Amino acid sequence: MMLTPIAHLFVSKRFAPIIALVLAVGLFMAPAARAAEPAELLRKAAIGSPATVDHSVWDRLLKQYVQTGADGITRVDYAPFKARGHSPLKQYIRDLEATDLAGLDRPEQFALLANLYNAKTVDIVLDHYPVASIKDISLGGTLFASLTGGPWKAKVLRLEGVEFSLDDIEHGILRAVFKDPRVHYAVNCASIGCPNLQPEAFTGARLSQQLDAAAKAYVNHPRGAAVAEGHLVISSIYNWFKADFGGSDEGVMRHLKAYAAPPLLDQLKSVRSVSGYAYDWHLNDIKQ
Incomplete structure (x- = not known):
């Protein structure tokens, strides 16, 4: 549909704030779009x-x-x-x-x-x-x-x-x-x-050894994984980043078993699924 000059002016004024906002957002986002990936x-x-x-x-x-x-x-x-x-x-x-x-x-x-x-x-x-x-x-x-x-x-x-x-x-x-x-x-x-x-x-020089030790320490600590009365509660990390641990609860279970030691390893053998997740955001302050 063709607009008359008056109608065109009306439309332009009506949508001017929206157009300005779109242009501003575009200019703001442009540097980010051009920036290299981390x-x-x-x-x-x-x-x-x-x-x-x-x-x-x-x-x-x-x-x-x-x-x-x-x-x-x-x-x-x-x-x-x-x-x-x-x-x-x-x-x-x-x-x-x-x-x-x-x-x-x-x-x-x-x-x-x-x-x-x-x-x-x-x-x-x-x-x-x-x-x-x-x-x-x-x-x-x-x-x-x-x-x-x-x-x-x-x-x-x-x-x-x-x-x-x-x-x-x-x-x-x-x-x-x-x-x-x-x-x-x-x-x-x-x-x-x-x-x-x-x-x-x-x-x-010691990276792989250090990472394995850190993984074992966390998995075998209750805040990493804990089984009580047949129910498995694990850290929310395994939910937030499930894709990194196989992409499924089954993948997470395989990961846990790879680093688990007794008694957790024995307990995991009788668990079929994850019952829940937990995470403590309190500061790791020696005073608390």
Whole structure:
């Protein structure tokens, strides 16, 4: 249908705010659409390279401020960490951000990114401490993140001139590139329900051994998997990221059995399905 000049003007004015909004959203989204995927950060690796990254500062801080409780959960002594260890932690993070990732082989890249994720998470908690939960720290990054809380969407790291969020590191790089379910036992979200923050730094030379140990520790702890009266309750991690554990309850069960030890292994043999999920978002604070 042809519009008269007057009608065309009416339509233009009527929809001008909508058109302006669409154009604004388009301009806002355009840079994101053009941006490279986070996994591009590891587009290159020096396979077989003897180059290593010095994680001794992080290792020392972990040994000094992370303690394993009688319940098998590691907790952070945040108060003295904030007073005496925060400055060297920030310098360690800056040093990792300046590292040439392309000059490292894959295990070294994994170790660097896992350590960086965990160190930055602790850094963010220390910046806002005391808090009851990391979800009380809202750094934004997206509208949804601003409403739900947590620091995971905000661009808090810079590698090779590109800004990354914690979610970019975990989901866009570690999970996407390595496709290893043990990623979930490497990164720590500063919560009781999360797999332990290891009391030592990851290294490329010992990475597989460290990841296996972390997986076994979590699977065999009640917050990872627990059977009571024939009912299996497991961590919500296995529900949130079911695709990484075989994509089904059966796949999750196979994963659990691969790392389970008695008595859990014997209990799992009599369980046919998952009864429920649980997760504790309280801060992994030694004071709590």
